[in-house]
Amino acid sequence: MGFDGQIYYLGRNDNQVKIRGVRIDLSEIESNALKIDGVRQAKCIVSDKKLLLYYTASEPIPDIRHALSKNIPANRMPSAIIYLDDMPLLPSGKIDKSALKKLPVPPNDYVPPKTDMEVLLCNEIVKQLKSEGVKIDKISITENIFDAGVDSLSIISIVLNLNKIGIPVSFQDFYQSPTVRELATKNFKLKPMEYLQYGGHNTVVLCFPYAGGHPHSFSLLTKGISNADVVGVNYDYFDRDTSVEEISKFFVNLVKDYENIQIVGVCIGSAFALETTYQLEALGKKVEHLTLIGSLPMKFPKIFGYIINPWQLLTPSMLNAALSRLSGKKVVLSGKFIEQFKVDTQRFFSYMDRRKKGNIYAPVRLIFADGDKFTKGYKKKYTRWNRYTGGSLQVIECHSDSHFFVEEIPLNLL
Incomplete structure (x- = not known):
């Protein structure tokens, strides 16, 4: 709208x-x-x-x-x-x-892994794809992993499994080096954010992903936005007790000197995007626009005054089932992702309850997918954002059956 x-x-x-x-x-x-x-x-x-x-x-x-x-x-x-x-x-x-x-399709030449790192990466990728129902027994070290069936949700599991055994591979590594041969030569290091695009521009697009998400949920932006630095946030870098306000302050200091600032938040990332906008405007900085994707303020259940986060109550299998329904594909996530997911959702619930209301000057764009089960009824419920923004809301609808539809949004909307 x-x-x-x-x-x-x-x-x-x-x-x-x-x-x-x-x-x-x-x-x-x-x-x-x-x-x-x-x-x-x-x-x-x-x-x-x-x-x-x-x-x-x-x-x-x-x-x-x-x-x-x-x-x-x-x-x-x-x-x-x-x-x-x-x-x-x-x-x-x-x-x-x-x-x-x-017409016959020329077969891709299979190049087997040689180094220990190549073997490890191949095994992790094949194991994850098999868990998703992909018929695959091996992957060439020269094959693009996305051609093999890997997507952004697959990468979450692969990254977390590798991190668990002491290899700090990041989501950016997979997008920058989409073959095992290239990945195996990377120098892995965890960062608070990733510059998805950098050129010393006057404009910055700061992107906060969904719970447990990763900076490269927004990698497509680098193909649709020119003359702007694009920054993706990595929640996993911060201690679990770090609040939305504290994390937002970190990124306010990162982007405040840009002439033009645009903020994007997906799902729970909307809380970080909102708070970052509040803090920037409190410093007298202008935010060109705030874009919130696939997100609605919720009614927060409480017991004895304490917020109950329903996501915290789910077992790993229940959480995977819920995320599978929301994504439209089988999701198999465990360990560190589930822990981070629950931390991020708790941050969202706690922050939105603390904030209560607010006013911002930046124009607000709300992007919803018509088939997203998580924001069902958004045509009426979107007005809940008024109490947090105090301004006019522009509602944009695109087509997708998934809650994780960032990569499907037409580039001209971001």
Whole structure:
């Protein structure tokens, strides 16, 4: 809903598909491929649940995958990019997609792990994918892990399992180095945030993820935002007793000297985004806009004056079942993630109860997914945000059946 009282609905695009839990616009991949020097035609299709890009040129382009990756994030890259002398055409002159699907796909060469780190990484990735129902026995150290079926939720489990055995791999590492060979050479170190994009710009986009989430939930922003530094927050860096106010203050000090500041919060991240905006405005800093995604203020149950966090009451299996329903895919998370998830949800509940109400000057955008079970009824409930913002609210609706739909939001909305 905009300031004019209208709800803006972004309908489904016929050229969109869902691969590895991510909604992908095939035309976006095609248009970026056509920008590469030498490419005459490009057609992206889905075959056997894999994304394939066919292209024609005067001769094969050896570095076409590298060139395409400059504008397409790793989890949206085609599994294979295939050169053709000519595209099969229909009598109408359009490219024949059915004929493309019948063409044989060149097999990826399997390169086995050699070092101890490569073996460990391969084993963890395969183990996680098997737990999600993916039929896989091995992964090449040169294969893009996203092509193998890894998505942002898979990475959470893999990272936490590796952290548990003393390897401080981060979510950013997987997105920056999406093959086992590249990952195995990284120097791992846990940080309070990740610069998803940095260029010394005057504008910063500060992003707070969902509970237990990671900075690279927002990696797609780097493909849709230019001339801005993009920062993703890592809650796991902070002690569990650190409050929303204290964590927000840390990031206020990080971004306060930027000329233009934009704040984004997903689910429980909305509490951090809200508090950061309060603190910045208290310093006289202007926030261009505050964007809250998939989040609604709740009624907080209490016993003898103490808040009851329902997430704290769930066993690991119950929590995985709940997250599976919210995500639309099987979720198998354990150990450190579950602990961090409960810490983050408790921070949200406690903060929102403490805050009660507030006023901000920044325009507020609320983004909801029409099929998100967690925010069901948002068309009426969104006004709950008025008590915390005191200003006009713009409601934007996009299509997704998942609560974890950040990667599916059209880039022009962020």
